[in-house]
Amino acid sequence: MVNINENYLKLKAGYLFPEITKRVNTFLDSNPKNELIKLGIGDVTEPLPEACIKAMMNAVEDMGCRQKFKGYGPEQGYSWLREKIAYHDFQLRGCDIDSSEIFISDGSKCDTGNILDIFGKNNKIAITDPVYPVYVDTNVMSGNTGYINAENRYDDLIYLPIKEENNFVAQIPDIKVDLIYLCFPNNPTGAVATKDYLKSWVDYARFNNSIILFDAAYEAFITDESLPHSIYEIEGAKDCAIEFRSFSKNAGFTGTRCAFTVVPKTLMANTANNSKIKIWDMWNRRQSTKFNGVSYIIQRGAEAVYSEEGKKQVDCLVRFYLENAKIIREQLGTTKLNQVYGGIHSPYIWLKTPGGMSSWEFFDELLQKVNIVGTPGSGFGSSGEGYFRISAFNSRENIEKAMKRIKKYYQI
Ligand code: MLT
Numbered sequence: 001m002v003n004i005n006e007n008y009l010k011l012k013a014g015y016l017f018p019e020i021t022k023r024v025n026t027f028l029d030s031n032p033k034n035e036l037i038k039l040g041i042g043d044v045t046e047p048l049p050e051a052c053i054k055a056m057m058n059a060v061e062d063m064g065c066r067q068k069f070k071g072y073g074p075e076q077g078y079s080w081l082r083e084k085i086a087y088h089d090f091q092l093r094g095c096d097i098d099s100s101e102i103f104i105s106d107g108s109k110c111d112t113g114n115i116l117d118i119f120g121k122n123n124k125i126a127i128t129d130p131v132y133p134v135y136v137d138t139n140v141m142s143g144n145t146g147y148i149n150a151e152n153r154y155d156d157l158i159y160l161p162i163k164e165e166n167n168f169v170a171q172i173p174d175i176k177v178d179l180i181y182l183c184f185p186n187n188p189t190g191a192v193a194t195k196d197y198l199k200s201w202v203d204y205a206r207f208n209n210s211i212i213l214f215d216a217a218y219e220a221f222i223t224d225e226s227l228p229h230s231i232y233e234i235e236g237a238k239d240c241a242i243e244f245r246s247f248s249k250n251a252g253f254t255g256t257r258c259a260f261t262v263v264p265k266t267l268m269a270n271t272a273n274n275s276k277i278k279i280w281d282m283w284n285r286r287q288s289t290k291f292n293g294v295s296y297i298i299q300r301g302a303e304a305v306y307s308e309e310g311k312k313q314v315d316c317l318v319r320f321y322l323e324n325a326k327i328i329r330e331q332l333g334t335t336k337l338n339q340v341y342g343g344i345h346s347p348y349i350w351l352k353t354p355g356g357m358s359s360w361e362f363f364d365e366l367l368q369k370v371n372i373v374g375t376p377g378s379g380f381g382s383s384g385e386g387y388f389r390i391s392a393f394n395s396r397e398n399i400e401k402a403m404k405r406i407k408k409y410y411q412i
Contacts, residue, residue, distance in 0.1 A: 020373065024036065036371050049305070049310055049317065051313055076100075101280065105261060118283055124158060125144055125157055126157075129153075129162065129380075130189065130380030136157065168350070178208075178209075188348055195234060198234045205240035211242065211279070220250035242262065242279070256301060328392055338412075358385060
């Protein structure tokens with residue numbers, strides 16, 4: 001018999017979102033006519049920007065034409081897309097990022113997991129709690145953790161609790177860690193980071209020779225220009241941070257799949273014999289071996305995000321979801337669910353469950369009595385217990401319908 005990767009056996013039974021889907025399907029099996037409104041997984045609902053559609057259609061035609069046809073593309077992505085990203089997302093914001101430091105991929109979920117391929121086994125790894133569960137589960141799969149303990153946490157991972165009293169940002173640890181996952185605007189709490197706060201992490205990481213894995217998949221939702229969109233807006237971050245970005249939430253590419261990871265060429269790590277190695281070389285080697293790039297058609301679609309038309313249309317989409325978030329925040333504020341956070345620079349609203357209910361108890365009540373699906377805070381980590389996440393990714397009609405139901409059931 002073949003041996004398996006035993007680390008998978010350490011994982012909690014199901015990944016959070018499929019677990020929710022399972023419970024929802026069980027409910028729908030016995031209530032087939034129910035008109036559930038899904039505000040659980042952060043999946044977009046609005047069509048792609050027109051500029052992206054046109055670009056992809058043109059690209060389809062290119063593929064049907066001998067002179068323009070494309071076979072395998074560069075594993076790192078086409079230079080025309082990498083250059084646009086480097087210029088619009090970084091250089092225009094004063095960040096010294098070169099197009100060669102951008103690696104196009106099919107998603108930040110994949111990249112935040114795949115990045116572990118290039119790191120060794122004995123790193124001290126810190127995550128916030130609550131946290132996007134992919135960071136935890138991929139570390140479990142890679143053998144970087146022990147077993148799950150009585151507190152529902154994996155041994156050997158360092159958990160940095162994020163709490164209301166700290167505005168849902170983690171405190172800098174007083175011990176040395178090697179890898180730190182940060183996500184801003186935060187999934188799930190919707191919290192944002194100031195430049196000063198990120199600077200304290202960059203200072204910490206440089207002092208300790210740590211690497212920050214910075215997930216900025218929701219940066220487009222930042223509405224206050226004084227807040228940083230990228231960790232590279234902080235001086236010194238090029239020496240200590242990798243950044244993950246995505247077209248999923250700004251341009252609606254969740255089903256289309258395109259993202260990118262920034263690996264500065266100045267970022268170094270140690271080998272076992274104490275020589276230094278460029279993380280860029282490692283990631284480039286990993287990608288060119290295990291990945292054949294994102295399809296030409298999709299990369300052309302992503303490129304259109306940076307056209308004048310595309311920028312306006314993406315902005316419109318983001319504003320649409322932010323308006324949904326505002327409606328949710330305001331309406332919840334008039335109900336028993338009035339302890340709400342996030343939803344200002346983020347599509348996620350983080351709320352305290354009413355009457356001390358556990359996150360899953362509230363999930364069940366909301367599902368069965370109000371016919372709304374959300375995400376239990378405890379699914380993002382034990383410090384998320386007693387909280388609940390509502391996603392603003394839906395049609396206006398559904399958001400308004402959902403708020404009407406909530407106002408009725410949870411009226412004060
Ligand atoms: C979420 O709901 O947290 C996200 O949609 C999941 C993801 O982006 O993979």
